[in-house]
Amino acid sequence: MTPRIIGANLTVRLKSFSRERSAMFFTIAFPVILVLVFGAIFTKPEHMNFDLPVQDLDGSTASAQLLRSLADGGVFKPTPVPADAEAVQYAKDHKVNLVLIIPRGFAAAQARRVMQRDNDASVVLTYIYDPSSTSVLSKLQFLKAMAADANQKLSGTRPFITLAEQSILSKKYRFIEFFVPGIIAMAVMTSSLSGALNTNAELRQKGILRKLATTPITRADWLLSNILYQLVLAVISTVSILAVSYAVFDVKLEINGWLPVYIVLEVFTFVGIGMLLTPIAREAESAAAAANAFLFPMMFLSGTFFPVEMMPGFLQKVARVLPLYYVNEGLRSCMVFLDNMAAAKCAAITGGVAAAVFVAGSLVTRWDRET
Amino acid sequence: MTNRDDYVIEVDKLTKLYEDLRAVNGVSFNVRKGEVFAFLGPNGAGKTTTVEIIETIRTPTSGEVRVLGMDVTKRKRDILPRIGVLPQGFSSFDRITVGESIRYYARLFGCRNTDVDGLMDLTNLRDKRDAQFKTLSGGLKQRLGIAIALVNDPELVFLDEPTTGLDPHARRAVWDVLLGLKSKGKVVFLTTHYMEEAELLADSVAIICKGQLVAIGSPAELIERNTDSMCLTLKTADAGTLKTIQKMGFEPVPDQRGDMTVRVKHTNDVLEILSAIKGGGIGLPGIDVRKPKLEEVFLSLTGEELHGGTAAEGGGT
Numbered sequence: 001m002t003p004r005i006i007g008a009n010l011t012v013r014l015k016s017f018s019r020e021r022s023a024m025f026f027t028i029a030f031p032v033i034l035v036l037v038f039g040a041i042f043t044k045p046e047h048m049n050f051d052l053p054v055q056d057l058d059g060s061t062a063s064a065q066l067l068r069s070l071a072d073g074g075v076f077k078p079t080p081v082p083a084d085a086e087a088v089q090y091a092k093d094h095k096v097n098l099v100l101i102i103p104r105g106f107a108a109a110q111a112r113r114v115m116q117r118d119n120d121a122s123v124v125l126t127y128i129y130d131p132s133s134t135s136v137l138s139k140l141q142f143l144k145a146m147a148a149d150a151n152q153k154l155s156g157t158r159p160f161i162t163l164a165e166q167s168i169l170s171k172k173y174r175f176i177e178f179f180v181p182g183i184i185a186m187a188v189m190t191s192s193l194s195g196a197l198n199t200n201a202e203l204r205q206k207g208i209l210r211k212l213a214t215t216p217i218t219r220a221d222w223l224l225s226n227i228l229y230q231l232v233l234a235v236i237s238t239v240s241i242l243a244v245s246y247a248v249f250d251v252k253l254e255i256n257g258w259l260p261v262y263i264v265l266e267v268f269t270f271v272g273i274g275m276l277l278t279p280i281a282r283e284a285e286s287a288a289a290a291a292n293a294f295l296f297p298m299m300f301l302s303g304t305f306f307p308v309e310m311m312p313g314f315l316q317k318v319a320r321v322l323p324l325y326y327v328n329e330g331l332r333s334c335m336v337f338l339d340n341m342a343a344a345k346c347a348a349i350t351g352g353v354a355a356a357v358f359v360a361g362s363l364v365t366r367w368d369r370e371t
Numbered sequence: 372m373t374n375r376d377d378y379v380i381e382v383d384k385l386t387k388l389y390e391d392l393r394a395v396n397g398v399s400f401n402v403r404k405g406e407v408f409a410f411l412g413p414n415g416a417g418k419t420t421t422v423e424i425i426e427t428i429r430t431p432t433s434g435e436v437r438v439l440g441m442d443v444t445k446r447k448r449d450i451l452p453r454i455g456v457l458p459q460g461f462s463s464f465d466r467i468t469v470g471e472s473i474r475y476y477a478r479l480f481g482c483r484n485t486d487v488d489g490l491m492d493l494t495n496l497r498d499k500r501d502a503q504f505k506t507l508s509g510g511l512k513q514r515l516g517i518a519i520a521l522v523n524d525p526e527l528v529f530l531d532e533p534t535t536g537l538d539p540h541a542r543r544a545v546w547d548v549l550l551g552l553k554s555k556g557k558v559v560f561l562t563t564h565y566m567e568e569a570e571l572l573a574d575s576v577a578i579i580c581k582g583q584l585v586a587i588g589s590p591a592e593l594i595e596r597n598t599d600s601m602c603l604t605l606k607t608a609d610a611g612t613l614k615t616i617q618k619m620g621f622e623p624v625p626d627q628r629g630d631m632t633v634r635v636k637h638t639n640d641v642l643e644i645l646s647a648i649k650g651g652g653i654g655l656p657g658i659d660v661r662k663p664k665l666e667e668v669f670l671s672l673t674g675e676e677l678h679g680g681t682a683a684e685g686g687g688t
Contacts (some may be wrong), residue, residue: 008478019503116487206462211519213428213458215447215479343535 001220005225009225011214025118026194027233028240031187035180035241038305042175050072050139053090053099060107063199067102069150073247084190087128097133098144098328113154173336177253179333180245182304187237188266188300189324192230196274200227200365201287207349210294223362230267258334265347268329268354273323275361298324305317323353378439379527379558382427387420394420394622396582397434402575407549408561409573411566417582418562419459422531423652425560436511438528452480455525459532459562462514465505469496470516471490472504482524494548503521503618509607510541517548528552531562546571566666576665580673590665597671598663603633603641605648606657616644 017023052070067078081090081099091099102125114119127143129136152159203209212222238259245251251293273294281290299305301315302324307318319325330346333339380402387395395417401407412418422427427447438444438450463472469488477485491497494514499507507515513533520528533544533549542565549572549609552559563569569576571589577587586593605612605623616623616633621644623633635641641660 001480004481005479008475012464012471015471016464016466207458207460208464210428210458211456211461211463212479213460214426214451214454216451217479217480296375318540355640 001218001224002216005217005229006225009221010169010228010232013225014230017229019231027187027191027237031037031183031237031241032244035176035183035245037123038179038183039176039245040246041096042179049077050135050142051096052076052078052139052143053080053081053094053096054078055083055085055090055099055101057083057085057104058106059083060108062107063102066106073142073146074144076139091128091130097130097136098139098143098153099128103127130353149332150262173252174246174249176249177251177336179305180241180251180253181335182328184238184241185262185266185302185324185331186299186304186329187241188234188263189270189327191233191237192270192289193277194275195227195230195233195270195289196361197277197281197287198276200278201281201283207338219362223365227267227271230271231264234263234267243313251336254338256334258330258340258347260329261347262331262334262350264349265354268358269323269327269350272354272361275365276357278361279364282295285308298322299370301325303328325351326350326353378437378441378667379404380408380439380560382421383435385421385424385436386432387417387424388430395424395431398582398584399434400577400584400587402558402560404558405556406554406574407572408570409562409576410560410562410577410579411564411569411576411669416579416673417599418579419531421579422529422560422562426454426529427451452523453526455520455528457513457516457520457525457528457530457533459535460514461519463504463512463515463519466503468501468503469507469518472515473518476519478524482523485522485524489672490521493521493551494518495544505581508557509539510537510544513537513545515542515546517545517552521552524526525557525586527558527560529560530564532564533561534568535564538671542568551604566664566669570665574669578669578672585672586668594662594665597668600634600663601638601641602659602663603635603644603660604661605631605633606659609653611651612648615647615653619644619647 005109017027054067056067056071068076070076078100081087086313087099087101091097103123106123107124109121112118125147125283127140127302129140200209203212215248242253245253274291276337277290277294278287281287301319302308303313303319309321311319326346326349330343333346378401380400381401382401385395385398386393398417404497408420410422425438425441425508427438427450430444439453441450443450450627456500459554463477467475467549469491473485473487475489477487490498491500494517496518497509499511499515502511504515517530517533520530529531530549537545537587545570549559549561553572559572561569561572574589574595575587576590578585578593588596613623613625613631616631621633621635621640623631625631633644635644645658
């Protein structure tokens with residue numbers, strides 16, 4: 001093993017990386033974009049704001065008050081629909097999936113209920129909706145919850161059942177804080193596996209490996225420089241994800257010694273798997289296909305984007321044999337739950353897998369012409 | 372008599388099998404110090420397999436191969452720093468510049484004092500120093516490959532089809548580089564498709580066909596040994612000339628341009644034909660007398676044409 005040769009390889013690989021925009025995008029920008037998009041969607045649901053066209057046929061102070069209440073709820077932004085418009089046609093013409101109608105007599109009915117204690121007084125708010133729209137269901141849930149809340153308040157009685165929350169965690173975490181460790185694990189896995197697989201296939205296809213075989217570089221030099229290169233990429237990727245997560249979403253994550261341990265173990269695991277796949281994916285195109293066939297199921301089944309518990313039972317069993325599952329679990333244990341025992345257990349499993357696949361991958365990696 | 376120490380490559384009864392295919396079959400030859408050795412053969416003849424065994428990147432099935440006096444199967448680590456290789460279809464890292472590529476390979480060989488500028492001058496690449504590999508033309512890539520093959524100042528340089536796929540201008544530029552190597556006294560092992568290249572550059576030529584060596588010697592020796600005739604071409608010959616030559620017992624072959632080619636064995640035959648034409652009162656047309664070229668020797672030995680093909684024609688066996 002020669003440090004000079006390893007250094008030369010690492011320099012060339014990093015220069016190539018820094019000059020290749022698509023590599024830069026998939027290593028740095030893509031996971032960062034995922035964090036931004038998913039973070040924006042799930043982090044602050046209280047700021048979710050739907051346009052809600054409302055046709056106020058009553059035109060009263062009471063109906064205006066209702067509109068203000070809808071707006072104050074933070075979910076809806078009421079927009080007026082002309083009183084003479086035909087609501088169904090309006091929804092079709094304006095391509096909206098929900099229109100709420102406040103009927104004439106709203107104020108009068110409310111006055112009877114509130115002032116005269118007439119419990120028979122009621123009002124029907126009609127909503128025109130498009131059942132084929134997926135987002136309308138969420139809007140209706142919010143609308144029905146608001147109606148139930150208003151009815152409860154009008155009844156003047158204390159609710160019989162209320163809910164009190166108590167977290168199993170010492171701190172209250174948001175979705176983004178669960179999501180970021182998963183994205184780090186996904187980004188490191190993608191760059192390590194694709195890097196090992198695609199680069200080897202591409203260098204072989206172009207004949208560069210054949211040229212290297214006529215130089216004093218050894219297999220150990222080659223493997224170590226590849227690992228170091230992937231480690232550098234993993235660190236760049238992780239730092240980018242964390243920097244954006246802290247800057248944009250002000251995440252509260254624990255950064256401790258487990259994070260570098262997991263990055264190293266994950267790089268060895270997925271570079272090893274990439275090396276194992278290389279002999280069966282010798283062309284660059286088939287290597288890309290093999291990488292994707294491996295990466296996508298791993299991403300979706302290992303709890304990167306959503307908890308494994310949401311999946312059917314047999315898929316949960318599948319998840320528990322995937323190496324990325326233990327990286328996800330381990331990173332969340334150390335960064336979110338501060339559970340060192342769980343982090344150690346997942347690190348031990350990941351380390352065992354890393355050792356096994358890296359040794360096996362090293363044995364099948366050859367660049368001379370006998371392969 | 373040649374001493375064994377004069378040989379930089381010794382190949383003895385080399386055989387390579389790929390399952391049932393006998394790619395190289397009992398090939399033996401030697402390459403002397405200071406010579407340019409051309410290794411010729413049609414596609415699939417076993418050229419590249421033989422070269423790659425000598426370069427230590429393939430293992431022979433049987434036979435012995437020694438490079439610089441060392442067994443290729445046992446002394447790979449000692450041989451590699453002393454040889455330079457331009458593989459067939461050379462390629463490098465797309466985004467790395469010419470200067471960086473040369474320095475990278477120099478570092479792999481542990482050469483701190485590689486004259487990068489000198490190598491770029493030798494291969495006429497100085498003005499491409501900062502150009503990335505992917506932006507280079509085919510000819511420039513091959514010249515870079517040659518520069519890289521020289522970073523460790525090797526005693527022996529292998530060039531596997533250095534001009535295949537290049538246009539005539541680019542090929543000529545590579546030949547200039549190879550002539551520069553020859554003038555420096557480097558031992559060059561050249562694998563090529565092009566007879567013209569071998570005739571121009573090589574001191575010795577070996578021809579391999581279907582895994583077996585069919586001829587070896589200098590280009591002049593091969594021509595002398597394998598042909599016993601000369602070609603006399605008469606420009607714009609008429610019917611009278613044709614009859615006169617036929618009466619002398621020769622077989623003139625007219626072509627579409629009106630020229631006529633007569634195959635003769637001795638210089639005297641040429642003089643007799645020319646005298647007969649002149650004596651018959653026929654105007655003496657323009658003439659051309661030449662020995663057959665290596666191309667024709669190759670054709671007669673292998674039954675196959677060597678052609679100025681494209682990169683895709685590289686057999687790789």
